Amino acid sequence: MSGPYTYKYPRPMVTVDLVVFAFDGQGIRSLFIRRKNDPFAGHWAIPGGYLEMDESIEAAALRELKEETGLDSPVLVEQIGAYGDPGRDPRGRTISIAHVGIVRGLSSKVRGGDDAENASWLEPNEVKGLAFDHEQILARAQEWLKTGVRRDEVVLALLPKLFLKGDLGALFRAVGAKSMRADRWIESRLREETIEEVEGSPGVYKGNF
């Protein structure tokens, strides 16, 4: 960096955050880092960091994810909103552009990096004392997940490439979608060819992309 940088009018900082969800066959997990530095050193936080001047917003989210957790290219990434209440960051006015991402299964190769002392897959509802307003962002992301589970891409991004009816049932249960019947879901997607049964393996399905 070659700073300092001088502007005529004050500018907020801009960060990106990325809530990553994965399904382990039992429940939904989310990826958190433990912050190495102040503010909130030692607290859990959603992966994220400063936007650089020459990269797109989504690229920044992916870069930060990679730097802080080692995770590469989620199956699906979507922006869910900008958070910018004055005071959300003690270092000064900060706007954070929040995203959700989905990866297929709990990648075991996550590791801390950069500002992250370590990175772990935690149950989103168990994590306490999140940094900044990350509780709020997480809540919104969970809401997104709960309603997003009606979208086939979201479901298929969460499930393993090959899955059983039981996996689907477990997934619906895990996100708290009520009375979603796996049998009906499969029946209907088979009809419209969103998924198909794997040749020679009755009861095993795969999504079509």
Place this chain on the structure above:
Amino acid sequence: MSGPYTYKYPRPMVTVDLVVFAFDGQGIRSLFIRRKNDPFAGHWAIPGGYLEMDESIEAAALRELKEETGLDSPVLVEQIGAYGDPGRDPRGRTISIAHVGIVRGLSSKVRGGDDAENASWLEPNEVKGLAFDHEQILARAQEWLKTGVRRDEVVLALLPKLFLKGDLGALFRAVGAKSMRADRWIESRLREETIEEVEGSPGVYKGNF
């Protein structure tokens, strides 16, 4: 302003934009300003401007709307996304947080102000040569409107306080929602008491809030 302001790392500018929709009984109109200053002086643009350091994002959107068009407090405001491609603003890296707003009817008291030479209600599909990436933002806002019209709050925010079946039909037609039948819509909302028929005026309805 007391600038200059100096930071260790470069920071983008942050703006807010607000696409305002209104329904005039015939079609959807959207509020645009004609820019007074460069860049894009003389071009139409979505109302918006710089976020100040001590106001919330939504407050900034409302303030800019007021300053540039004279319009006060839309019935409904919602954030629709952050736009931040490098190069979207020739003045330098700028992140814009886009919103949609709905007002009830075409307020005739709109006037230009600030950076706005004037403000007018235009048909969104007719406007050409929008500033910045406002075409893209407008397109997303229209998309939001088209799908949002299934949400009762959105419909009721667009319609006058008292409305007829014909108004509803015209509205559905205006946003391009296909095969939405006003008779069925009303029937169903009456049942669940989202709207009610006005006493003594058969065929006149009003929303319940």
Place this chain on the structure above:
DNA sequence: ACAAAAGTGTTTAGGTTACACCCATGA
């Protein structure tokens, strides 16, 4: 009077909910 546009009835298909019942599991 005619053509185009809007309104209306009917039917079909699909999804959602609720309920009843079965089966497996584990205390």
Place this chain on the structure above:
DNA sequence: TCATGGGTGTAACCTAAACACTTTTGT
């Protein structure tokens, strides 16, 4: 054995879409 939780069949309900037909409107 009993209680529990999940799976599964059935029926009621609602909504969306398609279609045909009528009514209205403008020229």
